[in-house]
Amino acid sequence: MIAFIAGTTAELIKLAPVHHALVARGSKPVLWFTAQHVDEVASTLEDLRLPEPDLWLVPRGRARNLETPSQVPAWAAAVLRTATTQRAEMRAALASDGRPGVVVVHGDTFTTPYGAAIARRILRSRVAHIEAGMRTGNLLNPFPEELNRRIATxxxxxxxxxxxxxxxNLRSARGVVVNTGANTVIDAMRDAISSQWGDDLPTEFGLATLHRFELLQRPDKFRDVLELLRDASEKGPIVYFAGAPERERIARHGLHYLFDDQRFIMKEKRRYLEFIPLLARAKFVVTDSGGLQEECAYLGLPCAIHRTHTERRQGLEGNVLLTGMRTDRLIHFLENYAEFRRRSTLHEFHPSEIIADTLVRLGYS
Incomplete structure (x- = not known):
């Protein structure tokens, strides 16, 4: 049996195509959810046509969004408590089809190494890691993602x-290494990009998302990038999609004056199926999201990654510029973004099919 351990909406998005590919091959994978994200889970599952998690590793009634590092210890204790008390049932589920079981984790969230540890130490199961091998070479940047990846490996x-x-990067790792050619988000994007949603956005716009702890916890840096975007919006509208943590920081630091309804426009964060068609319409993107870097790379969309380091190579030296958190590099991008556009490769890769075929060939189903 195959079990997915996931905890965030981003993980659900990137695991959904693999889930569907396995179901198409006759498998019946289960989903165990650690509840790092809670608020948008129901709509995300519905959008992705995924079933309700078979097990909430943080009891659903007590689950809350994990938004700050200080919340991690209590969350980790709750996950461990459930995994320990439910280990007999979880082991039985993995062995239910009479074949060896495998636990699949994804990416670099806290759930990734923790899920792998639960699989190895508590369930005595093998572990498969999707989106494996990404490295910046700097343990502290991004933190804790770089450390999470290395532990999971x-x-x-x-x-x-x-x-x-x-x-x-995985040349010294034990086990089997499979090149999937791309991240599974490319499969999720193909499913989402044709979705039809009404919106009230300008006909043409730049798009921004800025949400990482490293930026939000530095008011001067956060203000600097918002001011640059505000100035750039004089040449054309820019829409900033902000979740609750970003809005709280904007309110705390009195930055609402930077936004208006015509040029620099703040909008609520959108659900995935709604966001991807909007992303495809954008003239350019400014973000601190590694996932969005990949999505822009596959679309060939001009993209500035406002971070000091990135673990992803997709799009670099092409449509993606890593700013290193330098304002001069961001200004250069905003003034010359058209030069960064490249052709789309959205239909060239099918990593979820490779993953499903590999798991089935290795005897997991």
């Missing part, structure tokens, strides 16, 4: 690496 038996670069 040490417990993984099957590494699904998005490109040859990640395969190279």
């Amino acid at each position: 040490r417990m993984t038996d099957i590494h699904f690496a998005p490109t040859q670069n990640e395969v190279h």
